[in-house]
Amino acid sequence: MRFLLVEDNAQLAKAVADRFALDGHAIDCATDLETARACIDTASYDLILLDIMLPDGDGRDFLKTHRGAAKRTPVIVLTARSEISDRVGLLDLGADDYITKPFDFSELEARCRAVLRRQGGTAQNTKTFAGVILDSMTGTLDTGSRVEALRNRELRLLEVFFASPGQIFAKSHLMDRLFSYSDDVSENAIEVYVGRLRKKLEGSSAKIETVRGLGYRIAESP
Amino acid sequence: MTPTLAKGSIRRRLVLQLAGIAALLSLALFLVVRAVAEHAAEETQDNILAASATSIADALYSERGFVRLELPYSALSMLGTISEDRVFYRVVVDDETLTGYDDLPAPEVWSDSRKNKFSTLSYRGETVRSVAVTRAVSTGSQITDVMVIVAQTRLGLEAISTRITATATAVGAGFFLVATALSLLAAQTALLPLNRLAQSVARRGMADLRPVVTETPAELIPLVQSLNSFMSRLRASLTRSEDFITEAAHRVRTPLATVRTQAEVVHRRQSGAADKKALREMIRAIDESSRSAGQLLDHAMVTFRTDHLETSDIDLGDMIRDICDRLFPTADLKDIQINLDCTDQPMPFSGDPILLQNALRNILDNAIKYSPADSVITVRLTANGSYLIEFADQGRGFGDADLTQIVGRFERGSNVGDIVGSGLGLTIADEVARAHGGKLEISENKGGQGACVTVVLPRS
Numbered sequence: 264m265r266f267l268l269v270e271d272n273a274q275l276a277k278a279v280a281d282r283f284a285l286d287g288h289a290i291d292c293a294t295d296l297e298t299a300r301a302c303i304d305t306a307s308y309d310l311i312l313l314d315i316m317l318p319d320g321d322g323r324d325f326l327k328t329h330r331g332a333a334k335r336t337p338v339i340v341l342t343a344r345s346e347i348s349d350r351v352g353l354l355d356l357g358a359d360d361y362i363t364k365p366f367d368f369s370e371l372e373a374r375c376r377a378v379l380r381r382q383g384g385t386a387q388n389t390k391t392f393a394g395v396i397l398d399s400m401t402g403t404l405d406t407g408s409r410v411e412a413l414r415n416r417e418l419r420l421l422e423v424f425f426a427s428p429g430q431i432f433a434k435s436h437l438m439d440r441l442f443s444y445s446d447d448v449s450e451n452a453i454e455v456y457v458g459r460l461r462k463k464l465e466g467s468s469a470k471i472e473t474v475r476g477l478g479y480r481i482a483e484s485p
Numbered sequence: 486m487t488p489t490l491a492k493g494s495i496r497r498r499l500v501l502q503l504a505g506i507a508a509l510l511s512l513a514l515f516l517v518v519r520a521v522a523e524h525a526a527e528e529t530q531d532n533i534l535a536a537s538a539t540s541i542a543d544a545l546y547s548e549r550g551f552v553r554l555e556l557p558y559s560a561l562s563m564l565g566t567i568s569e570d571r572v573f574y575r576v577v578v579d580d581e582t583l584t585g586y587d588d589l590p591a592p593e594v595w596s597d598s599r600k601n602k603f604s605t606l607s608y609r610g611e612t613v614r615s616v617a618v619t620r621a622v623s624t625g626s627q628i629t630d631v632m633v634i635v636a637q638t639r640l641g642l643e644a645i646s647t648r649i650t651a652t653a654t655a656v657g658a659g660f661f662l663v664a665t666a667l668s669l670l671a672a673q674t675a676l677l678p679l680n681r682l683a684q685s686v687a688r689r690g691m692a693d694l695r696p697v698v699t700e701t702p703a704e705l706i707p708l709v710q711s712l713n714s715f716m717s718r719l720r721a722s723l724t725r726s727e728d729f730i731t732e733a734a735h736r737v738r739t740p741l742a743t744v745r746t747q748a749e750v751v752h753r754r755q756s757g758a759a760d761k762k763a764l765r766e767m768i769r770a771i772d773e774s775s776r777s778a779g780q781l782l783d784h785a786m787v788t789f790r791t792d793h794l795e796t797s798d799i800d801l802g803d804m805i806r807d808i809c810d811r812l813f814p815t816a817d818l819k820d821i822q823i824n825l826d827c828t829d830q831p832m833p834f835s836g837d838p839i840l841l842q843n844a845l846r847n848i849l850d851n852a853i854k855y856s857p858a859d860s861v862i863t864v865r866l867t868a869n870g871s872y873l874i875e876f877a878d879q880g881r882g883f884g885d886a887d888l889t890q891i892v893g894r895f896e897r898g899s900n901v902g903d904i905v906g907s908g909l910g911l912t913i914a915d916e917v918a919r920a921h922g923g924k925l926e927i928s929e930n931k932g933g934q935g936a937c938v939t940v941v942l943p944r945s
Contacts, residue, residue: 272739278746343738365742365775368749373814415817444768
């Protein structure tokens with residue numbers, strides 16, 4: 264997916280871009296509203312992440328003109344302001360959602376996903392492996408013989424496997440992807456989710472293998 | 486805050502002063518009316534007495550060198566017309582009583598003047614008014630001075646005086662009453678602009694700091710000017726502190742966001758377990774500080790707003806649906822399902838939407854935070870005698886903590902050890918519920934383990 268990040272703090276912008284890159288997303292950064300407008304005119308984005316306090320104006324004005332121009336690209340506001348009245352006002356102005364700085368990246372991702380899903384996403388968000396189709400937008404798994412609904416963590420785990428078939432993922436890496444920093448869980452917790460996915464993949468030619476001592480990978484069963 | 490009440494309102498002072506003046510004027514009026522009337526009555530009696538005495542004197546004649554008198558009874562009967570008063574007379578010729586009551590006192594000075602001499606004196610136990618008329622009667626060879634004294638008791642005059650006093654009192658009292666009523670009216674009219682000004686200021690919303698432009702009498706212009714200048718200073722100061730908070734939040738939160746995001750990136754790239762653990766703790770500390778800062782600001786705002794609720798008509802059903810939608814992604818991250826049990830029928834409530842939203846969001850946020858993965862949070866909105874908004878989770882509950890204490894500031898359950906929190910969430914919810922005439926109820930979840938937090942709001 265392609266994001267536009269409008270944020271004047273270069274360090275934060277870089278950190279967010281790095282973080283998005285880790286999950287394989289492309290992100291363009293604009294440090295002011297003028298650059299942001301130029302970006303929107305030249306490229307198409309799945310989602311805009313918008314800071315409010317910018318050197319050449321207020322992000323809310325940008326939001327107003329953006330909505331006024333009937334552009335459908337969803338906008339999530341990154342706000343440092345914590346006043347509730349502000350947050351309510353943001354949604355009234357046409358923001359699809361907001362997140363307060365500093366934000367939990369997985370929450371930001373979840374909000375992006377929720378916003379895109381609400382939008383009815385035109386972007387192709389399916390990945391296919393060994394005849395199994397994973398639809399990130401609807402959170403469903405099509406094994407060919409049946410369609411399984413995936414819960415959030417199952418979906419996120421499967422996305423990791425589908426992004427790099429055959430690659431072995433350490434348990435600790437998978438845990439980072441699945442659990443938030445405030446969850447204190449043992450590494451065994453991952454086994455629960457792997458177990459559930461195996462059940463849902465039953466009957467297809469895709470399967471999650473345990474690589475003893477190293478972790479898990481998805482492979483095509485012969 | 487109510488200002489100290491000065492002794493007596495302006496209205497009361499004005500009325501009292503005007504009534505005081507009216508009382509003095511009434512008294513003066515009473516005295517003048519009585520004096521004039523009594524004087525007139527007395528003069529009338531005197532005139533009749535004089536006329537009576539004169540007519541007796543006119544009846545004097547001399548015969549063979551002696552003064553004679555044919556008492557004209559009309560002279561006495563004219564006195565009888567006034568009332569039942571008793572009449573005395575005496576005619577004195579050369580210190581000898583010619584006729585009449587010889588003990589009726591004559592004036593001390595045997596005056597030469599032909600003027601009538603009036604005096605008030607006591608005679609036979611009664612106060613009498615007497616007149617002495619002297620007349621020179623020629624008795625042939627010489628002129629003899631004859632004094633005619635006519636006296637009358639004052640019963641009639643006293644009766645008249647009593648009547649006059651009663652009338653004067655009535656006139657005075659009537660004047661006082663009318664004047665007091667008029668002064669009440671005057672005070673009311675005089676204070677009308679002041680009341681209008683007070684109302685126009687009182688009607689304002691708490692956020693309305695625009696200058697007062699109500700029509701103002703000249704005397705109040707300095708007051709209104711200082712009020713306006715005070716409000717403009719207040720507005721400037723409020724704007725400054727709002728800007729300051731916003732700026733401070735921005736300055737603190739943006740670097741925190743940078744650090745947090747960078748820490749996440751590094752955490753993902755690290756493979757050393759010890760480093761990962763350290764980074765994880767760092768991220769948690771960041772979360773804790775930003776969450777506490779957010780809730781402290783929320784709490785400050787809630788405390789401020791509960792003093793001045795900005796109520797509007799809202800639908801609790803819509804509000805709770807919005808909040809569940811908004812928190813769905815956060816819950817979904819932990820595979821927590823939010824079951825909303827709420828009918829589509831309208832749930833009208835008059836309250837401060839920003840405060841209610843904040844309170845309900847805090848409760849649901851808490852529930853998500855303390856719930857284990859793969860659990861269900863049930864949000865139920867029911868309307869019976871009052872509105873009940875119930876949040877039941879399958880989390881750890883509140884442990885052994887005292888359920889009545891849990892809403893206290895910075896109080897947390899006894900079993901929260903590892904979860905980031907400031908302990909203000911339920912305090913905020915409790916204060917908001919109370920400000921709306923409701924309350925917050927906390928119990929164990931009846932349907933299983935976990936906690937149940939209920940916001941009770943009165944149905945208007």
